[in-house]
Amino acid sequence: MQKPGLPKGTRDFGPLQMARRNFILNTIKDTFQLFGYQQIETPAMENLNTLTGKYGDEGDQLLFKILNSGDFLKKVSPEDLSAGANATLPKVSEKGLRYDLTVPFARFVVMNRNELTFPFKRFQIQPVWRADRPQKGRYREFYQCDADVVGTESLVCEAEIILMIRDVFSKLGLKDYSIKVNNRKILTGISEAIGAAGKEGPLCVAIDKLDKIGWEKVKEELTERDFSAESVEKLAPLVSLNTDYKGKIEFLKEFLAGSEIGLKGVEEFEEMLTILGQMGENLDFVDFDVMLARGLSYYTGAIFEVKVNHVSIGSVSGGGRYDNLTGVFGLSGVSGVGFSFGVDRLYDVLDELNLFPEESLKGTKILLTHFDQKGFDYALSILTKLRKAGIKAEIFPDVTKVKKQLDFASKKGIPFVGICGDNEIQTESLALKNLETGNQEILKIEEVISFLQNN
Amino acid sequence: MQKPGLPKGTRDFGPLQMARRNFILNTIKDTFQLFGYQQIETPAMENLNTLTGKYGDEGDQLLFKILNSGDFLKKVSPEDLSAGANATLPKVSEKGLRYDLTVPFARFVVMNRNELTFPFKRFQIQPVWRADRPQKGRYREFYQCDADVVGTESLVCEAEIILMIRDVFSKLGLKDYSIKVNNRKILTGISEAIGAAGKEGPLCVAIDKLDKIGWEKVKEELTERDFSAESVEKLAPLVSLNTDYKGKIEFLKEFLAGSEIGLKGVEEFEEMLTILGQMGENLDFVDFDVMLARGLSYYTGAIFEVKVNHVSIGSVSGGGRYDNLTGVFGLSGVSGVGFSFGVDRLYDVLDELNLFPEESLKGTKILLTHFDQKGFDYALSILTKLRKAGIKAEIFPDVTKVKKQLDFASKKGIPFVGICGDNEIQTESLALKNLETGNQEILKIEEVISFLQNN
Structure with missing residues (x-):
């Protein structure tokens, strides 16, 4: 393999x-x-005659050349082999990869x-x-x-x-x-x-x-x-x-x-x-x-x-x-x-300098987690509402242990999880957990949406 | 040439x-x-052994191959020439261009x-x-x-x-x-x-x-x-x-x-x-x-x-x-x-279906135009204020005929021009012209900014 x-x-x-x-x-x-x-x-590709001679001899050597398609050897004779690579190049390649953006411009x-x-x-x-x-x-x-x-x-x-x-x-x-x-x-x-x-x-x-x-x-x-x-x-x-x-x-x-x-x-x-x-x-x-x-x-x-x-x-x-x-x-x-x-x-x-701003690197804002099929089904219905409000949201796609779901969220850098248990289903709410602070509170769906839109 | x-x-x-x-x-x-x-x-480049054999014989033929750098002929013998391109390929090329995104993924x-x-x-x-x-x-x-x-x-x-x-x-x-x-x-x-x-x-x-x-x-x-x-x-x-x-x-x-x-x-x-x-x-x-x-x-x-x-x-x-x-x-x-x-x-x-929305294609919102060096200098001072307010703005960079400047704006699809004449300089304002309707009115700089932020 x-x-x-x-x-x-x-x-x-x-x-x-x-x-x-x-x-x-x-x-x-x-x-x-x-x-x-x-x-x-x-x-990405330019004709070699566009690129060659624009970057000095050294630059010409550093160009990546594309092999002609099909039978690339058809113009090459045994004499070319002894004449060397530079002499043979025009017979096997007509295109090269962009070396900078100035010459193509x-x-x-x-x-x-x-x-x-x-x-x-x-x-x-x-x-x-x-x-x-x-x-x-x-x-x-x-x-x-x-x-x-x-x-x-x-x-x-x-x-x-x-x-x-x-x-x-x-x-x-x-x-x-x-x-x-x-x-x-x-x-x-x-x-x-x-x-x-x-x-x-x-x-x-x-x-x-x-x-x-x-x-x-x-x-x-x-x-x-x-x-x-x-x-x-x-x-x-x-x-x-x-x-x-x-x-x-x-x-x-x-x-x-x-x-x-x-x-x-x-x-x-x-x-x-x-x-x-x-x-x-x-x-x-x-x-x-x-x-x-x-x-x-x-x-x-x-x-x-x-x-x-x-x-x-x-x-x-x-x-x-x-x-x-x-x-x-x-x-x-x-x-x-x-x-x-x-x-x-x-x-x-x-x-x-440690200047990458955490905020601008964030992807998904909330992962919906669940204990069983009932919670999974409930999470599906919430998911649509969150996304319609423009909130980047995911559901853990398999019914599995909550610990595995929380691990997933924390490894992916998702800041919040919304836990869908029986109590939440009955009260049409989510247990919203902040994975950084560990804080958790039960909020109505509308409250979750407005909280996440502002945080 | x-x-x-x-x-x-x-x-x-x-x-x-x-x-x-x-x-x-x-x-x-x-x-x-x-x-x-x-x-x-x-x-863009993958090793040929990553790509070859993944897209069928026809796909292999359609791969763009990169010629080895330096003396690409050094491993090629006269016998290879008669053996043909397919047999010689591994001696002159080790890399190819990405054919799709699935195999690299x-x-x-x-x-x-x-x-x-x-x-x-x-x-x-x-x-x-x-x-x-x-x-x-x-x-x-x-x-x-x-x-x-x-x-x-x-x-x-x-x-x-x-x-x-x-x-x-x-x-x-x-x-x-x-x-x-x-x-x-x-x-x-x-x-x-x-x-x-x-x-x-x-x-x-x-x-x-x-x-x-x-x-x-x-x-x-x-x-x-x-x-x-x-x-x-x-x-x-x-x-x-x-x-x-x-x-x-x-x-x-x-x-x-x-x-x-x-x-x-x-x-x-x-x-x-x-x-x-x-x-x-x-x-x-x-x-x-x-x-x-x-x-x-x-x-x-x-x-x-x-x-x-x-x-x-x-x-x-x-x-x-x-x-x-x-x-x-x-x-x-x-x-x-x-x-x-x-x-x-x-x-x-x-x-x-003519579905490209005009609005989302717009680049520069306003071109500042001028009649002479005095207007040009005034325009420079306005330009900074517009950009600080987040408005995509340009000045026509040479002192030249206004007609040429208006042509430039209309060819580039810039919807507004801000004309900097003597009167505008004295009143610290701009004559704001809508190039589509032809409407023109004199506005204070702050008014121009708030108008352009909302239009």
């Missing part, structure tokens, strides 16, 4: 995990909708450009798959949760992203976190200002590691990457810059005085703050981090990254503005800005 | 479709939870049998994939929506399935439908009673087509399948049986007098009706169809099928009881009963 297992790097989600995940996802959904974002879904926008209303604000919550080596906290199947606006360059979008993060965190009960913000143009300006124009790519890669490896190691890496000693020297005051956002803006205006694009980045940052101010928001929570780089090379404007303080988990949200999301599919000039929440990481954060 | 497309048989869901699909899925979820069902999710129950509380009531709403030939209404990726109870033989579960179907249909606004019910034991009994004991398999396959091809053709098929003329003759009165459920029960008690299992089936059916009666339900809507068979051979008790009348779409829900769901994974004696809703078909039904 076969012993069943799961493919490595994948997970089942049982009832408790699902309730907690839904708590997070519904909170995020509510916020997205409050801000006018609309949900879309795209297929770009494809969606291009294919539906004549029907969509721009600026188009969409959100998308779906699993993605990566053939990564599984390890703690890294899975081969995981949900992404993205929101993007395309078709406008308005900095209202950036401001609203910050507000959405705050709204979600506030609803999740998260208080101590920082929203780091920077602008890719400032990074470009910095590379110009330190005499390393055009090298913001390697500059970003190196300083992206500042948090992890420290300034000394980053200096070494910059030197290895052919930054001159003079450039590295010029960068130092920025790294040690320790002031509030106003001070940083002042500093940068001077530091970037010779860089048009750098000053444009500062200006965009200031305008975003102005908008937030006009929206009545306190600006203290915006953590202007002029060294924040994020790895992705397609960002062209604002970049965001969110960390929860005092937990062992890395960034839980991030994003930025890009100028040419859809160019690769033949539609240029579509500017956009987006961000995403890391659902698995948020789950771990809420778990670590 | 590459022109993007979708793999055949797959679909994108845009905002309107998603809103409608969510309306259906949320309705179903609410009902499942009202009846005490808990949600689980399983991975069985695997889940077996793997988690020590943690689960039985009877375990679970629901699951996830996509499945089949490499079927795509055609109208048949897709390679589609959602299934299943609910099952395992670990009890109580007929309360069968009764509750019928009630859940009614609850969902009532919330969806569907009134004219029939819930066909039968019992597999009755079919077994019939095969015994007509002198074709042990042949209920081919009997079910043939009479499953009664609706489609009629009795004459079914007779031909039965003859081809080696049923004697006498057996076919004996079946005839059942096919023409035209009476209410009470009459059918009377008839069957006589017809099946010699079949223990057949009488057991009638008894189960009666007990289910008794339970529904005790729950205060009207029994007229139960359509006892003694010829209802459904294809799936693993049903052992009640079977259900639901059709909406006066639409061109086939059955929208179905299910039944099975005795040995988990046996194939080494856990025997787990009886269960389950059913599922066909989401795509329900969508088509509601669309055909």
Whole structure:
């Protein structure tokens, strides 16, 4: 007999995990909708030519490919075997599993450009798959949760992203976190200002590691990457810059005085703050981090990254503005800005901080229990009344020992049981027992309904 | 430049479709939870040895297989090429995409049998994939929506399935439908009673087509399948049986007098009706169809099928009881009963009958529009107040012509716009325009909020 297992790097989600995940996802959904974002879904499978080449060579290797249906070998010759897997791949596979939600979204926008209303604000919550080596906290199947606006360059979008993060965190009960913000143009300006124009790519890669490896190691890496000693020297005051956002803006205006694009980045940052101010928001929570780089090379404007303080988990949200999301599919000039929440990481954060609200995870509110067939029949008649009043209710479906029924309720986390004994049948009532406190009282059915609706 | 497309048989869901699909899925979820069902999710990928052999030879062919990562050819020899795809498959693929939600659920129950509380009531709403030939209404990726109870033989579960179907249909606004019910034991009994004991398999396959091809053709098929003329003759009165459920029960008690299992089936059916009666339900809507068979051979008790009348779409829900769901994974004696809703078909039904409620599909309630930078700044300050009051609100993010902003609102289906002109700024109000009626009036912000909360 076969012993069943799961493919490595994948997970089942049982009832408790699902309730907690839904708590997070519904909170995020509510916020997205409050801000006018609309949900879309795209297929799990995409044509390989949609996916390939969009995530770098490493990404291409991590794509899960679907074997063609039927005789998948029919185009393969013995010579292909010696040519190797990469050469043979196009003959046995035409489709792959979604690697992220960004490329499918770009494809969606291009294919539906004549029907969509721009600026188009969409959100998308779906699993993605990566053939990564599984390890703690890294899975081969995981949900992404993205929101993007395309078709406008308005900095209202950036401001609203910050507000959405705050709204979600506030609803999740998260208080101590920082929203780091920077602008890719400032990074470009910095590379110009330190005499390393055009090298913001390697500059970003190196300083992206500042948090992890420290300034000394980053200096070494910059030197290895052919930054001159003079450039590295010029960068130092920025790294040690320790002031509030106003001070940083002042500093940068001077530091970037010779860089048009750098000053444009500062200006965009200031305008975003102005908008937030006009929206009545306190600006203290915006953590202007002029060294924040994020790895992705397609960002062209604002970049965001969110960390929860005092937990062992890395960034839980991030994003930025890009100028040419859809160019690769033949539609240029579509500017956009987006961000995403890391659902698995948020789950771990809420778990670590014990922030999952008991109430929102509750399923069934009351289990009707019985001693014999007569009580069972009576319970059936009550059940309908409870459900008609919108109360999540169950009957233990077999006539059996009451102890077994109470065990069932307590294991399933059902807070109340309604005991149907002879006395209750005669008085058309229920003995309502609170399983947490052990309190029990006899109530008329109408009283049970109004009690449970309010508790 | 590459022109993007979708793999055949797959679909994108845009905002309107998603809103409608969510309306259906949320309705179903609410009902499942009202009846005490808990949600689980399983991975898209399963090990091929979990999937293979569970859906028959044809099903095995329709499984989407995932190519092994890395050098997928490393175990393949030139001899394999001549041996063919089936022989080579295990060397290039170990995983496949979920084909339904039943087999993954069985695997889940077996793997988690020590943690689960039985009877375990679970629901699951996830996509499945089949490499079927795509055609109208048949897709390679589609959602299934299943609910099952395992670990009890109580007929309360069968009764509750019928009630859940009614609850969902009532919330969806569907009134004219029939819930066909039968019992597999009755079919077994019939095969015994007509002198074709042990042949209920081919009997079910043939009479499953009664609706489609009629009795004459079914007779031909039965003859081809080696049923004697006498057996076919004996079946005839059942096919023409035209009476209410009470009459059918009377008839069957006589017809099946010699079949223990057949009488057991009638008894189960009666007990289910008794339970529904005790729950205060009207029994007229139960359509006892003694010829209802459904294809799936693993049903052992009640079977259900639901059709909406006066639409061109086939059955929208179905299910039944099975005795040995988990046996194939080494856990025997787990009886269960389950059913599922066909989401795509329900969508088509509601669309055909024009039953999607406008209100539940609405996204953003109000768009703030402006004539110039001053109005834009004013709108920003209002926006925060609206959202804090829970009102889904947007600002048009660029300062541009009002006509363009109104077009945006009407294309996105936003019912109200709040116009921010000089007069409104001075009086701290909004000109609230109803885009459907064209009515416009000037209201204080607090008035706008309370109006939108109630409209």
